Every structure is written in structure tokens, then in C-alpha cells.
Amino acid sequence: xxxxxxxxxxxxxxxxxxxxxxxxxxxxxxxxxxxxxxxxxxxxxxxxxxxxxxxxxxxxxxxxxxxxxxxxxxxxxxxxxxxxxxxxxxxxxxxxxxxxxxxxxxxxxxxxxxxxxxxxxxxxxxxxxxxxxxxxxxxxxxxxxxxxxxxxxxxxxxxxxxxxxxxxxxxxxx
Amino acid sequence: xxxxxxxxxxxxxxxxxxxxxxxxxxxxxxxxxxxxxxxxxxxxxxxxxxxxxxxxxxxxxxxxxxxxxxxxxxxxxxxxxxxxxxxxxxxxxxxxxxxxxxxxxxxxxxxxxxxxxxxxxxxxxxxxxxxxxxxxxxxxxxxxxxxxxxxxxxxxxxxxxxxxxxxxxxxxxxxxxxxxxxxxxxxxxxxxxxxxxxxxxxxxxxxxxxxxxxxxxxxxxxxxxxxxxxxxxxxxxxxxxxxxxxxxxxxxxxxxxxxxxxxxxxxxxxxxxxxxxxxxxxxxxxxxxxxxxxxxxxxxxxxxxxxxxxxxxxxxxxxxxxxxxxxxxxxxx
Numbered sequence: 001x002x003x004x005x006x007x008x009x010x011x012x013x014x015x016x017x018x019x020x021x022x023x024x025x026x027x028x029x030x031x032x033x034x035x036x037x038x039x040x041x042x043x044x045x046x047x048x049x050x051x052x053x054x055x056x057x058x059x060x061x062x063x064x065x066x067x068x069x070x071x072x073x074x075x076x077x078x079x080x081x082x083x084x085x086x087x088x089x090x091x092x093x094x095x096x097x098x099x100x101x102x103x104x105x106x107x108x109x110x111x112x113x114x115x116x117x118x119x120x121x122x123x124x125x126x127x128x129x130x131x132x133x134x135x136x137x138x139x140x141x142x143x144x145x146x147x148x149x150x151x152x153x154x155x156x157x158x159x160x161x162x163x164x165x166x167x168x169x170x171x172x173x174x
Numbered sequence: 175x176x177x178x179x180x181x182x183x184x185x186x187x188x189x190x191x192x193x194x195x196x197x198x199x200x201x202x203x204x205x206x207x208x209x210x211x212x213x214x215x216x217x218x219x220x221x222x223x224x225x226x227x228x229x230x231x232x233x234x235x236x237x238x239x240x241x242x243x244x245x246x247x248x249x250x251x252x253x254x255x256x257x258x259x260x261x262x263x264x265x266x267x268x269x270x271x272x273x274x275x276x277x278x279x280x281x282x283x284x285x286x287x288x289x290x291x292x293x294x295x296x297x298x299x300x301x302x303x304x305x306x307x308x309x310x311x312x313x314x315x316x317x318x319x320x321x322x323x324x325x326x327x328x329x330x331x332x333x334x335x336x337x338x339x340x341x342x343x344x345x346x347x348x349x350x351x352x353x354x355x356x357x358x359x360x361x362x363x364x365x366x367x368x369x370x371x372x373x374x375x376x377x378x379x380x381x382x383x384x385x386x387x388x389x390x391x392x393x394x395x396x397x398x399x400x401x402x403x404x405x406x407x408x409x410x411x412x413x414x415x416x417x418x419x420x421x422x423x424x425x426x427x428x429x430x431x432x433x434x435x436x437x438x439x440x441x442x443x444x445x446x447x448x449x450x451x452x453x454x455x456x457x458x459x460x461x462x463x464x465x466x467x468x469x470x471x472x473x474x475x476x477x478x479x480x481x482x483x484x485x486x487x488x489x490x491x492x493x494x495x496x497x498x499x500x501x502x503x504x505x506x507x
Contacts, residue, residue, distance in 0.1 A: 065225065066237035066500075075201070076239075076504040082228035116234040 005147050007155070010163050013128050013144030014045075018052055020142045021095065021126060025053075030124055033093040036060035038110050039081055041099030044159030045128050049097060060085040060094075067109035083113065090118035095142075099157035099165075101127040104136035128165065129155050194316055204316045204325040205498050207334040208375035216379055220344050222497035223490070229266055230492060239500055240269035243300040247273045248315075249328070250306040255464055255488065256328050256338075260303045263495035272299070288318055295320050301503060302326070309333035309368075324502040332366050338463050339372035341494040343380060345487050346418055349459055353377070359386040359412055359454075360403075361444060362422035362471050363393040369463045370422055378402045388412035389444060392433040409444055413453040420461045421446050424471045437470050447473040451481065459483045 008016075024030045035055055037046025043061050050059045061084045065077065096110060107125060114120060126142035131149050147155065149167075158164045192210025197203040202215060211219075229237055245264040247257055257273065264271045274294070294302070301324045304312045309331030316325040329335040343353075350356055358377055364370045364387045377385050378401070387394055388406045399405060406412030413419065424440060434440055446460065460472075460482045468474045477484060 063225065066229070066239045071239055071504055076222065076500050082225045084228075112238065116236065117232060 004153070004167055005149070007129075007147070007165055007167065008145050010165060013165070014048055014052070016144045017045075017049060017126055017128065017142050021049065021053060024124070024142070030093045030095065030122070032056075033095045033124065034060060034087060034089065035095045035097060036062055036085065036110075036114070037097045038106060039063045041157040041159065042097045044157070044163055045099050046097035047160060048163060049095075049126070058086045060087075060089075062096075062110050062113055064106060064109040064113055067113045069105060069109065085117050088118060089114060089120050091121050092118075093122045093124065094120045095124050095126050097126050099127065100129045100131060100155050101125070101138070101140050101143075102131055102133050102154075104134050104138035107138050108136055128157065131155060194313065202501050204312075204327075205336050205502060206312045206316060206325065206327045208336045208339055208372045208379065211379065213379045213381070216340065216343065216376060219340055219494065219497050219501060220347060222501060223340075223344055223493040226266075226496040226500075227490070227493040229496070230489065236266055236268055238268045240264070240267040240300075240503060243267075243269045243503060244298060245269045245271050245301045245303060245499065246294055246299045247271065247303045247328075248276065248294070248305070249274070250276045250304075250311070251329070253305055253329070255491075256305065257303075259488065259491040260326075260328060260337075260495050263492050263499055264301075264303075266492065267496055267499060269300075269499070272297075287314075291315060291318060295323060299323060301499065303328050305329045307331055326498060326502065329368055331368065332371070333368050334372045335368040335463075336372050336376075337491070337495055337498055338369050339376040340498070341487060341491040342373055342420065342461060342463070343376050344494050345461065345483055345490045346459075348486075348490070349483065350417060353380045353382045355383050356417045357384045357386065357415055358382050358418040358420065359388055359406075359416045360420045360422065361388045361409070361412070361446065363424055364389050364398065364422070365393045365395050366425060367422050373420065374398075374401050374403055386412055386416070390434065390440075409450050410453050413450065413458075416454040416458055418459055418461065419446065419451070419454055420463075421466070421472050423463065423465065424467055426467075437467075441470055445469070445471055445473060446476050448475055448479070451476055451479075457481075461487055464488070 034057055035046055035050050037043035037059060039061060046059055063081055063083045111123060125140040127140045128144040129147055130140050130143045131147045152170050154168050156166055156168045192207050195204045195206055195210060229235055247260055249257055261271050302315060303326045304315055305328040311330045312325055312327035319325060327334055327336055360370050360373060385402060386404045386406055388409060391407060394405055460476055462472060462484045466472050466477050468477060
């Protein structure tokens with residue numbers, strides 16, 4: 001039996017992300033960024049970050065259901081919360097927020113959807129957790145915590161308030 | 175390909191004609207009629223449509239969900255609006271669309287329909303959208319297509335027009351919210367209307383407070399009350415306290431059968447004028463599946479007036495048809 005990694009508290013994770021994002025903005029790596037969360041976990045995380053970063057424009061929300069590559073095997077689930085991008089994203093720096101970066105497929109779908117709205121100048125990926133298991137060449141610029149996990153384990157983020165995170169095993173999910 | 179067409183031989187429908195709509199896992203595979211869907215599937219379709227509505231507001235009005243799939247519009251009966259909205263729906267899902275208009279006047283052997291089906295199937299079609307003047311045509315096709323093909327009924331004879339009923343329910347839900355407190359009246363030629371038949375099944379599944387049909391005796395089926403509707407022959411009584419008025423298109427060929435005296439007479443008694451509209455609730459909405467005969471079943475000032483949601487119905491039709499296409503072509507998880 002392998003020892004499971006300890007997850008940091010939500011406050012620690014958010015602070016780490018905030019610190020990193022604030023520095024990127026200060027050093028002009030990100031110019032007047034627009035924040036966009038991915039439904040549902042990413043939106044919860046983005047709401048917390050958006051509020052604390054004091055960004056002028058409202059938060060964007062992406063629902064990537066129609067862009068998933070597993071439509072043929074997993075089917076379609078009704079989405080009561082469609083994508084909402086409050087401002088034009090053309091030429092903008094975008095902070096794309098998700099809860100966990102795992103295979104990278106969600107991020108690919110999100111980027112495809114973003115490009116159907118316009119052509120951003122830059123997409124910066126911020127995640128609460130980055131874990132191993134990438135299936136696509138995608139990496140995050142802002143990470144709350146890096147975690148090594150076997151494919152038997154998943155990080156489950158719940159929200160919106162309180163925002164919580166815990167480890168679950170495959171059996172628990174099934 | 176055999177383009178010379180074809181009147182199918184429609185066998186008698188089996189006891190549960192709607193069971194064929196679902197695959198072995200109970201997932202929606204074909205949409206042929208509202209019957210058998212129940213409120214859970216209807217609600218699921220409406221919820222999914224809500225998600226698709228935003229796609230039409232974007233600069234790039236497309237999502238990649240059905241990329242690489244082929245949708246064939248198989249229209250044995252002419253229709254502009256329905257075919258166009260099905261075509262747009264498929265294109266907004268990134269499917270390839272083939273429109274085939276087949277005249278029903280060319281009557282040949284029943285087998286020819288199957289021949290044509292096989293030909294189109296051989297082109298790797300994934301979905302047929304079928305409109306036919308014969309009731310049961312879509313069922314017939316659904317029974318004979320290859321297992322991977324889905325069939326959508328875009329109107330068959332007097333039988334059913336399920337996507338129209340779904341888009342009407344969707345329009346009502348968007349404006350009025352809950353169905354339970356609503357009184358809905360369907361006005362006109364109920365007897366020959368596949369739209370009315372599908373609406374009655376849909377609204378009853380959704381537990382609409384009260385469903386009424388209004389029209390002359392000759393245009394309302396005798397045995398309709400057990401379907402859960404109240405019958406009125408008088409507009410003033412029928413429209414009292416109504417939240418939603420659905421006008422049906424009066425098909426001119428019905429006049430020839432002696433079911434109606436004249437268009438003018440029908441308009442005088444049942445045409446929705448501004449004056450008659452006042453008999454309904456002040457915030458009642460006016461719907462029409464189109465195309466409307468102005469001055470026959472509806473006054474222009476009503477069709478274009480503030481209570482009319484006729485054009486919203488058309489826009490909503492795209493989202494609802496996207497939802498049905500996506501759900502029928504998706505696997506169940």
C-alpha cells in the first residue's frame with residue numbers, strides 16, 4: 001500500500017495561486033487579464049480567485065460539454081448553465097481556471113471553445129491541483145499544489161461554498 | 175441512387191409503436207412521436223436545448239459535437255421552415271447535411287423506399303430526418319434502417335410532429351416558467367393536425383394545468399376528450415382565462431371536403447383577431463407553428479403584435495432540434 005500525499009488546505013492552495021497570479025500581473029506577463037472558469041469546479045475556484053484579485057471585468061464561464069472528445073462513449077448530459085463570456089476575448093490575456101489538471105483533455109476542449117469566441121492574445125492556465133497522467137502536451141502556469149497520484153486515485157473538488165478538496169479512490173467513484 | 179419515388183406500404187402499427195424509439199439500454203435513439211417519452215425525456219430534451227440556445231448567439235455559431243456525422247433530410251413532402259431549421263441545427267452541430275426532396279407523386283412499388291434507404295445508408299448516413307404525407311412513415315423507416323442510424327420524424331401525415339411540440343413546450347417554458355398553473359388552448363383544425371396531436375401528448379406529459387381545444391365540430395375528433403383535453407366550439411368561452419393560445423394552420427384543401435363553409439366564415443368564428451385576443455388573459459402569448467394564413471386563422475395585427483411569439487418559436491426550433499439530434503446520436507453513459 002502506497003502512502004497517499006497530503007493535500008494542502010483550500011486557503012493555502014488559493015493563496016499560492018493568488019501570489020503567483022499577482023506576480024505575473026505585476027511583471028506584465030499578464031496584461032489586464034480576463035478570468036474564465038471551466039464548469040463546474042473551475043468556476044468555483046475562479047470565483048474565489050476573481051474576488052480576491054479584484055479584476056475589473058466579470059468572470060467568464062465555460063461549459064465544455066459540446067466540445068468534449070468523449071461524446072461518443074460518455075454521451076451528452078444536459079447543461080443548465082451554458083457558456084458565458086461577458087466581454088470580447090479578441091486580443092485579450094485570459095486566465096483559464098480549472099480545479100484539477102489531469103489528462104489535459106478538458107483544457108484542450110476549453111481552448112477549442114475559447115477560439116470559437118475569438119482569438120485571445122494569451123491563455124494562461126491556473127489550476128488548484130496539477131497531478132500526473134497527462135495525455136496531451138498541456139501544462140499549467142499557475143499551480144496551487146503538484147500531486148503524484150496513481151490512476152487509482154482522483155482529487156475531488158466540491159463547492160462552491162465551502163470549497164473543499166479530498167482524495168477518492170476509483171472504487172468510491174464507481 | 176434511386177431518386178424516383180415512392181409511396182411506402184405502411185404496416186399496421188404494433189401495440190407499443192413508441193418502444194422502438196429507445197435502444198436496448200433505454201436511451202433515446204429515434205424520435206418518432208411524443209408518446210412514450212414521458213416528462214423525464216421531454217424535460218431532458220428541453221434542458222439540453224437550453225444549453226444549445228447560446229450557440230446561436232455567438233460569432234461562430236457552431237460546436238463540434240457531431241463533426242464527421244452525416245444527417246440526411248429526407249423530405250417526401252415540401253416544407254421550407256422545418257427543413258431549414260433541421261438543416262441549420264445539424265450544421266451548428268458541425269454535421270454534414272444532405273437534403274433530398276422526393277416527390278410523392280411518383281408512385282412506384284413499396285420496395286423502392288427500402289432501396290433508397292439502402293442507397294443512402296451506403297453513403298454512411300448517421301441520421302435520417304423524415305417528413306412524409308403518410309402517417310407512420312418515420313416508424314417504417316426506423317424499423318428498417320441499419321442499427322447505427324437514427325430517425326427523426328419531421329412530420330408524418332396526420333400523426334405526429336414531435337419536434338414542433340417540443341419547441342412549443344420549450345417556448346412556453348422560457349416565457350411562462352412552470353406548466354402546472356397554465357391554461358393552454360389549441361385553436362383550429364385539430365382533426366387533421368399532427369402538430370395538435372403531438373402538442374396534446376407533450377402538454378399532458380408535462381402536466382399542464384388545463385388543456386383546451388377550440389374549433390368547429392367538423393374539425394375536432396369525436397373521441398378526443400379521453401386524451402385529456404376540454405373541447406370548446408366557441409372562442410369566447412374557450413379563450414377565457416387562457417395563458418397560451420396556439421393557432422393552427424387551416425389547410426385549404428379541407429374546405430373541399432365540405433368540412434367548412436368558407437374561409438371568411440371560419441375567420442369570423444375562429445380567426446384570432448385583436449378583439450378575440452382580449453378574451454384571453456392580458457399576458458397571454460400567441461403561438462403558431464407556421465406558415466400562418468393571415469386573414470384566415472389569424473389577423474396580421476395579432477401575428478405581428480406584442481403578444482405574438484411566433485418568431486421566437488422559429489429560433490427556439492433550432493436549439494430544440496440540436497438537442498434532439500445530439501441526444502439521439504450520443505451514447506448513453
